[in-house]
Amino acid sequence: MKNIILIVLMIVTFTCKAQSPIVDIADRQIDLVDGVYLKDVNNELDKFIGTWLYTNGNTSLIVKFQKKTQVYSGKYYRDILVGEYRYIENGIEKINTLPNFDNQDNLESLYEHSLISSLIILKREFPGCSNCNDNEKRVKVSFSDPSPNLSHLDGMSMGLRYMSELGVPDKMQIDFAKKGTSLIPVGAAQEPNLPFGRYVLTKQ
Structure with a gap:
């Protein structure tokens, strides 16, 4: 009987250690500890999943996003939004990273995507949003351009604002x-x- 109780206690202890403490990704008033799970508790990232299109004459921007859950980042786990894009200006393709969206096996890590995010921001946080409400939540995305002659550019970010209106496609x-x-x-x-600059894309 004592052996059974000991085994049960060992299993419970191991299970508790294996489970990561969960923190909402929108909560930045906490100290991160090793093994914590930054979870998209309120599904803020889900709003941006899918394919989005901006057009202006023969200039267009296509952005694709998908959500990955409980991704290990070296010290903790987190839900992230990853994406790729294609930009055509005056009928000429300037950049196209969309192949990495469909062929992710070619990437050594999810963090090699051109668009990566798990940070929730508000109106006045960079990049600012002049037409947002004060407490409106957005998603901040780290941006990269893989062109070798642009390696000197860093600190580029996108602020994503989700806009929904009854009877029309999401923007x-x-x-x-x-x-x-x-x-x-x-x-x-x-x-x-x-x-x-600012782009307004429509959900496809």
């Missing part, structure tokens, strides 16, 4: 900007292939 507002004072070589590009 996503992107505020895209660069933060920081990194030195840009003389004559080098000041922005990536996708220009900084």
